[in-house]
Amino acid sequence: MLRLQNLTKTYRTGDRALNGVSLTVEPGQVVGLIGPSGAGKSTLIRCINRLVEPSSGQVTLGDTALTGLGHGSLRRARRRIGMIFQEYALVERLTVMENVLSGRLGYVGFWRSFFRKFPPDAVSKAYALLDRVGLSDHVDKRADALSGGQRQRVGIARALAQDPDLLLVDEPTASLDPKTSRQIMRLIVEICDERGLPAIINIHDVALAQSFVRRIIGLKSGEVVFDGAPNELTDAVLTRIYGEEDWSATIRPVDEESDDQVDDPDAEAEHHGPAEVLDRERMAGLS
Numbered sequence: 001m002l003r004l005q006n007l008t009k010t011y012r013t014g015d016r017a018l019n020g021v022s023l024t025v026e027p028g029q030v031v032g033l034i035g036p037s038g039a040g041k042s043t044l045i046r047c048i049n050r051l052v053e054p055s056s057g058q059v060t061l062g063d064t065a066l067t068g069l070g071h072g073s074l075r076r077a078r079r080r081i082g083m084i085f086q087e088y089a090l091v092e093r094l095t096v097m098e099n100v101l102s103g104r105l106g107y108v109g110f111w112r113s114f115f116r117k118f119p120p121d122a123v124s125k126a127y128a129l130l131d132r133v134g135l136s137d138h139v140d141k142r143a144d145a146l147s148g149g150q151r152q153r154v155g156i157a158r159a160l161a162q163d164p165d166l167l168l169v170d171e172p173t174a175s176l177d178p179k180t181s182r183q184i185m186r187l188i189v190e191i192c193d194e195r196g197l198p199a200i201i202n203i204h205d206v207a208l209a210q211s212f213v214r215r216i217i218g219l220k221s222g223e224v225v226f227d228g229a230p231n232e233l234t235d236a237v238l239t240r241i242y243g244e245e246d247w248s249a250t251i252r253p254v255d256e257e258s259d260d261q262v263d264d265p266d267a268e269a270e271h272h273g274p275a276e277v278l279d280r281e282r283m284a285g286l287s
């Protein structure tokens with residue numbers, strides 16, 4: 001479980017990016033973090049693993065108070081926090097397999113990593129992860145030969161290779177087309193569900209977040225102004241988070257019930273909550 005207590009961040013410039021954020025994320029729970037530009041979403045994600053040093057407050061992951069750790073212990077704790085980025089952050093000239101194995105670098109000694117000699121169990125685990133993210137046919141391809149969606153799948157497998165206790169995901173679909181974005185969101189949510197992994201996903205696309213996560217947190221001026229289920233995200237709530245706007249084209253209708261048969265799982269996700277869709281896909285052998 002991840003717990004943030006009264007987290008604040010004021011940058012040297014005087015910008016107060018976080019203003020007393022408190023929340024907990026349970027194992028297996030995926031939180032969609034939304035809010036206008038400058039609300040503090042990236043700062044929040046980066047304060048958790050202390051890529052940005054919080055000004056005050058506490059971050060606790062499991063039994064470990066991350067905010068109290070010294071340099072060496074923080075490095076070890078960061079191994080257990082997987083990050084997934086908008087621009088993938090892959091090493092372009094390395095293969096898919098090498099990129100995934102780089103997720104293990106924090107665990108192998110310097111010389112082993114220097115010569116890229118990974119233990120056999122790390123390699124077989126990487127194969128299994130690549131299979132899970134649907135890339136078993138691309139293991140030896142260079143990262144720069146992949147599509148955006150495939151690159152993000154490598155990013156996900158690399159984060160999982162760390163054996164994380166937490167996933168921090170920063171705009172994972174911002175560079176992807178709508179269909180690929182849905183596939184990537186579905187994959188992340190499924191994997192967190194399977195592994196009991198808590199995750200926070202910083203995401204601008206409100207409708208996409210609504211379709212796939214069970215909990216949404218709205219941040220505004222460094223404060224949590226909404227924390228609830230996707231269907232509680234009404235026009236009034238969106239106005240509270242983002243300001244006045246006509247929201248009809250942005251959000252998913254929340255009360256719509258349809259008896260129509262839907263064959264396309266993407267379309268289906270628009271009509272049902274993520275849990276039902278995932279369960280049905282699993283039963284139908286689609287995932």
Ligand SMILES: Nc1ncnc2c1ncn2[C@@H]1O[C@H](COP(=O)(O)OP(=O)(O)OP(=O)(O)O)[C@@H](O)[C@H]1O
Pocket residue numbers: 011012013015016017035036037038039040041042043044
């Ligand atoms: N390195 C920095 N130095 C000074 N101020 C910063 C720094 N990074 C962010 N800020 C400020 O902190 C506030 C929150 O920024 P942050 O990037 O966390 O917001 P965000 O919600 O992630 O925005 P976006 O959606 O545009 O990425 C903004 O006022 C921003 O200008």
